[in-house]
Amino acid sequence: MRAVRTALLLAVLFLILFPIAWMALTAFKRPVDLLGLSLFFTPTLDNFRTIFSHPWNIGRTLWNSTVVAALTVLIAIPAATLAAYSFSRFEMRFKTGLFFLILATQFVPAVVVVLPFYLLFRDLGLLDTHWALVIVNLAIVTPFAVWMLKGFLDAVPAESEEAALVDGATRLRVIIDIVVPMVWPGVVVTTVFCFVLTWNEFLFALILTRDDAVTLPVGITRFRTERGDLWELIAAAGILISIPMFFLSSIIQRHFVTGMTGGAVK
Amino acid sequence: MAAIDLHDLTKAWGNFTAVKRQSLAIRDGEFMVLLGPSGCGKTTTMRMIAGLEEPTSGDILIGGQRVNDLAPRERDIAMVFQSYGLYPHMTVADNIGYPMKLRGMGRAEREAAVRAAADKVELGAFLHRKPRELSGGQRQRVALARAIIRRPRAFLMDEPLSNLDAKLRVSTRAEIKHLQHELGVTTVYVTHDQIEAMTLAHRVAVMQGGEIRQLGTPEDIYDQPADLFVAGFIGSPAMNLLAGEIQDGRFTAPGGIAVAVRVAHRGAAVLGIRPEDLRVLPPGQGDVAAAIYTVELTGEATLVTADVGGARLSARADRGFRAGIGSAIGLALDTSRLSIFDPGTTLRIKDAP
Structure with a gap:
């Protein structure tokens, strides 16, 4: 029984990790070693040098991805926090319906709306700009952020907030001074989630950018050339995309632990 | 310091009326205890005075001024909560000093005020701790210090002793009584514990079903209960x-x-x-x-x-x-x-x- 379980776990682990390991190995291979399955080859950093130099200039797309993801998160999280707080604390007409409607915006498949978005941004002169991607990503990310944050906010007892209101704070001060610090782990987790979603967004970035605002996931497709697929370069760029994710997942892990041990004083 | 007047105060949620046209005149400097079983409307009444709950009808006056439309922060009152309502991410000193910080008091001045308030409730040695590193009794004293650091027009206390163990309850009760006497601040105190009401109050309002059944000194209420409910509720056995x-x-x-x-x-x-x-x-x-x-x-x-x-x-x-x-x-x-x-x-x- 135990042996079966171990074997199953190993199989699943292999399925998950093999592509990543393969990518990691490929990124350090010379083109001649590419199709060999041997684990023994002469590692090289040439692939990374290549993708950062002309004509690939991946540094530019890396910058674009960073700017778009950072701006999106910087706008989405404060806005979503206020929205989630309102849904969590205030009574309003049609509250359940409105709350559902926020998520319902995500029920439309992206492919369906990508063309209208293209026409919209063309007319606004925003095609191939950071702002086009930031706006689109905000529309994707904010509803999720509102839902996630409301869950965290619902778990915070109202007493500390009421104490602050009586102590002389305005509602906004209460949110900044008391509520946000109390749900900080939740804010961090939501931020990371939104960052990852934006960082990996592909379809809109593909349609709405051409040269100046191309992001990493789209940039990678350029390695499929008329000379064939440059797998070693694709793998190197893949590593580049993944590195922030590794760091962010470790942040999430740490905050989930503090999130469970912290919280309100009873 | 100020008198608090309630005129025909009513609070209803849908068909349920928690407080029914209550009028109560609390004198300046008085220690008023609202006493009653759970669900009698005593906490709702207090929350309306604090501004945390909006009355359905009726008026609330603090120091002769109608405060119905004022936000809690504009009413100049301090409140102590049953579960303390501390700020878990702040130190004891920051918790106590928060009301003064909101009023724009400078750091040095604030530290002195925090120290004075903390000394009054014997918390001087714990200023750098976080609330979670304190015992229940110490936490409630932080809440008390936060209330007394400014001289509010009134103290509101919502079952402040009910989360403490029996022994601590007796000593904290004495501290509250002493503090109120020393500061002379009008105090409204909500409890379901008749001993607390008897020991602390200048006057007690015994409530049931959203109504005040009897208002009087502890002696009045004990010796001459106004009806069968008060007679059965006060006294043990x-x-x-x-x-x-x-x-x-x-x-x-x-x-x-x-x-x-x-x-x-x-x-x-x-x-x-x-x-x-x-x-x-x-x-x-x-x-x-x-x-x-x-x-x-x-x-x-x-x-x-x-x-x-x-x-x-x-x-x-x-x-x-x-x-x-x-x-x-x-x-x-x-x-x-x-x-x-x-x-x-x-x-x-x-x-x-």
């Missing part, structure tokens, strides 16, 4: 209530109970007498013959429950009293301390002049 009837100035009940009463009322009546106003005597003496149902030693007294014609009466006997269950005794009633109620209206019937 509760007041003995005997159903019987009054004819020609005498109250009679099954079991041979017959005492002279000073009310003009005739017909069905309920007689109330506190356990300490019943004297336990040897058999054959006193007003009533009884049999012992049980005897409980509480330490400072012996609690005797006696069977009188099917009704049970509790009496507080001397701590040295010993008797077996079933043995016969006599009971004497202190007729100067009787309460008579009308079973129809449940109201107290006043002595005839």
